[in-house]
Amino acid sequence: MLAHGFADPVHDAQGVFRAVMDALARPGTIQPLAPGLAPPAPLTPELAAIALALADADAPLWLDAGLARNPAVADFLRFHTGARITGDPAEAAFALVSDPAACPDLGTFAKGTPAYPDRSATLVLAVSILSDREGWHLAGPGIRGSARLAAAPLPADILSRLARNHAGFPQGIDLILAAPGRVAALPRSTRVQEG
Amino acid sequence: MSAVRSETGYNFAYLDEGTKRMIRRAILKAIAIPGYQVPFASREMPMPYGWGTGGVQVTAAILGKRDVLKVIDQGSDDTTNAVSIRAFFARTADVAVTTRTREATVIQTRHRIPEAPLHEGQVLVYQVPIPEPLRFLEPRETETRQLHALAEYGLMHVKLYEDIARHGHIATTYAYPVEVAGRYVMDPSPTPKFDNPKMDDCPALQLFGAGREKRIYAVPPHTRVRSLDFEDHPFRVQSFDKPCALCGAEGVYLDEVLLDDAGGRMFVCSDTDHCEERRADGPIGTGGAGEGAAHA
Structure with a gap:
C-alpha cells in the first residue's frame, strides 16, 4: 500500500517551506522540521517532506542510486507530488540524495546561466548529523559575522566542491541538509571554510 | 482590530x-x-x-x-x-x-x-x-538582463553623475x-x-x-x-529641520500635512505606529506650528 502524504497538505507544506526558507535565509542555523511522514526506505521523512512541499509537475525530481533502486520511492513521490522523475541530473529542479557520502559532483546538476542563475538545481541531502556548534566556518549573506555548521556523512572533498560552487556565484547549486527532525542549508552565496 | x-x-x-x-x-x-x-x-x-x-x-x-x-x-x-x-x-x-x-x-x-x-x-x-x-535607462529586458549578468552598472553611475552635474548633488x-x-x-x-x-x-x-x-x-x-554613491558625493539621507509635530520624534521620516488653504502645514511621522506608540508613552510635539522643510 502507498504511504500517506501530508496529513494537512496546506499547513504541513507551509511549515516545511518556512523551515527551508529560514534555513536558506540564515545559513548555519538549524531549523526544526516535523514531517510526520513514513515514506518507503531509503527515502527519509525529511527528504519526502521537502519534496512534497516544493516539487510538482513544473519541478522535476532526480533520485540518487539508493532511492532509484526501490521503485516504491518513485511511486510515492510521483503520486504525492505529480513531479516527473528524471534520470538526467541536469534536468532536475530538486535532487534527492539518500547517500550524501556518494553524492555526485555538483557539476552534473544545472547551475543556471549568467542571465538566469535561478535555473539551477537544489540538492536535498539526507545527512544523519547536523550541528551548529562545531565544524566549518560559514560567512556570507544571511550570516551575522560568521557561523558554524557540521554535517555528516558527506564526500571527503566536499569543501573543495563547495568552494568551486561558491566561486561560480551567481550561478551554482543550493544545498539543503536534512537530518532527522532538523534542516540546515548552504546556498551558493555562502563561503564555507574548514573548521 | x-x-x-x-x-x-x-x-x-x-x-x-x-x-x-x-x-x-x-x-x-x-x-x-x-x-x-x-x-x-x-x-x-x-x-x-x-x-x-x-x-x-x-x-x-x-x-x-x-x-x-x-x-x-x-x-x-x-x-x-x-x-x-x-x-x-x-x-x-x-x-x-x-x-x-x-x-x-x-x-x-x-x-x-x-x-x-x-x-x-x-x-x-x-x-x-x-x-x-x-529600466528607465535601458528599456529592453534582454539588455538589462545581460547588464546584470555582466555586473555592468556603469549606466546607473552615469545617471547619478548626471544628477550631480545638473543639480549639484544626487537628486x-x-x-x-x-x-x-x-x-x-x-x-x-x-x-x-x-x-x-x-x-x-x-x-x-x-x-x-x-x-x-x-x-x-x-x-x-x-x-x-x-547605496550607490561617489567618493566626493557620498550617500546622504534626508534630514528634517523640526521634529514630528505630534510626537516630537527626531531622526524619523516625516510626512507633510496641509492644514488649510493659507499654506499652513505640519510635518508628522510617516510611521503611524511609531508615532502612536510614542504619544502613548508621553512625548507630545508642537502641534501644527512646525514649518520644517525636508532637505534632500
Missing part, C-alpha cells in the same frame, strides 16, 4: 497550492541569489496591478496559521491599501493582524521601512512597482539604487532613500514582490546593502 468575516470557499491565504509552490520556489532562489530578480508566474489577484499584487502573492505564499501580519502603506497602518490588504488576509487566512511593528512576524509594506528596529524572525515583504533599477530621493552583497544592483522599491540604511545588515528577511512585472527578489538577513 475589528472583527472581520472569514471567507469560505477559498484556499488558505487565497492562492491555490500549486501557485504557492511556484512562488515558494522563486523565493528560495531569490534568497540564494541576493538582489537577483527571479521571474515568476504572477497571478491575477482580486485587486488591480499597482495595489500590491506582488507583495500580496509573496505574503500569501509564506503566511502560516501562527503568523501575525502587519500591513503598511507609506508607513501608515490605516490607509485604504493597508486596511484592505490586512482585511484580505484576515478573511482568507484567518491570521492574527496587528499594527504593532514589534508584534508582527510578517510585515507587508508599500514604500516604507518601519522606524522601530526589526528583529530576527520577522519577514518584511515589499510591494514593488518596477523591480528593474535599470534621487526614492527608489535609490543599492548594491546587494557586493554583486547585484537592486531597486529597493520606491521607499524614500531615508530608509536605505535600514536595509543594510537588517536582522529581518526582506522579500520583494512585483506582480505586474512578475519578479521576486530578496535580501537575506545581515546582508550588506550599499
Whole structure:
C-alpha cells in the first residue's frame, strides 16, 4: 500500500517551506522540521517532506542510486507530488540524495546561466548529523559575522566542491541538509571554510 | 482590530497550492541569489496591478496559521491599501493582524521601512512597482538582463553623475539604487532613500514582490546593502529641520500635512505606529506650528 502524504497538505507544506526558507535565509542555523511522514526506505521523512512541499509537475525530481533502486520511492513521490522523475541530473529542479557520502559532483546538476542563475538545481541531502556548534566556518549573506555548521556523512572533498560552487556565484547549486527532525542549508552565496 | 468575516470557499491565504509552490520556489532562489530578480508566474489577484499584487502573492505564499501580519502603506497602518490588504488576509487566512511593528512576524509594506528596529524572525515583504533599477535607462529586458549578468552598472553611475552635474548633488530621493552583497544592483522599491540604511545588515528577511512585472527578489538577513554613491558625493539621507509635530520624534521620516488653504502645514511621522506608540508613552510635539522643510 502507498504511504500517506501530508496529513494537512496546506499547513504541513507551509511549515516545511518556512523551515527551508529560514534555513536558506540564515545559513548555519538549524531549523526544526516535523514531517510526520513514513515514506518507503531509503527515502527519509525529511527528504519526502521537502519534496512534497516544493516539487510538482513544473519541478522535476532526480533520485540518487539508493532511492532509484526501490521503485516504491518513485511511486510515492510521483503520486504525492505529480513531479516527473528524471534520470538526467541536469534536468532536475530538486535532487534527492539518500547517500550524501556518494553524492555526485555538483557539476552534473544545472547551475543556471549568467542571465538566469535561478535555473539551477537544489540538492536535498539526507545527512544523519547536523550541528551548529562545531565544524566549518560559514560567512556570507544571511550570516551575522560568521557561523558554524557540521554535517555528516558527506564526500571527503566536499569543501573543495563547495568552494568551486561558491566561486561560480551567481550561478551554482543550493544545498539543503536534512537530518532527522532538523534542516540546515548552504546556498551558493555562502563561503564555507574548514573548521 | 475589528472583527472581520472569514471567507469560505477559498484556499488558505487565497492562492491555490500549486501557485504557492511556484512562488515558494522563486523565493528560495531569490534568497540564494541576493538582489537577483527571479521571474515568476504572477497571478491575477482580486485587486488591480499597482495595489500590491506582488507583495500580496509573496505574503500569501509564506503566511502560516501562527503568523501575525502587519500591513503598511507609506508607513501608515490605516490607509485604504493597508486596511484592505490586512482585511484580505484576515478573511482568507484567518491570521492574527496587528499594527504593532514589534508584534508582527510578517510585515507587508508599500514604500516604507518601519522606524522601530526589526528583529530576527520577522519577514518584511515589499510591494514593488518596477523591480528593474535599470529600466528607465535601458528599456529592453534582454539588455538589462545581460547588464546584470555582466555586473555592468556603469549606466546607473552615469545617471547619478548626471544628477550631480545638473543639480549639484544626487537628486534621487526614492527608489535609490543599492548594491546587494557586493554583486547585484537592486531597486529597493520606491521607499524614500531615508530608509536605505535600514536595509543594510537588517536582522529581518526582506522579500520583494512585483506582480505586474512578475519578479521576486530578496535580501537575506545581515546582508550588506550599499547605496550607490561617489567618493566626493557620498550617500546622504534626508534630514528634517523640526521634529514630528505630534510626537516630537527626531531622526524619523516625516510626512507633510496641509492644514488649510493659507499654506499652513505640519510635518508628522510617516510611521503611524511609531508615532502612536510614542504619544502613548508621553512625548507630545508642537502641534501644527512646525514649518520644517525636508532637505534632500
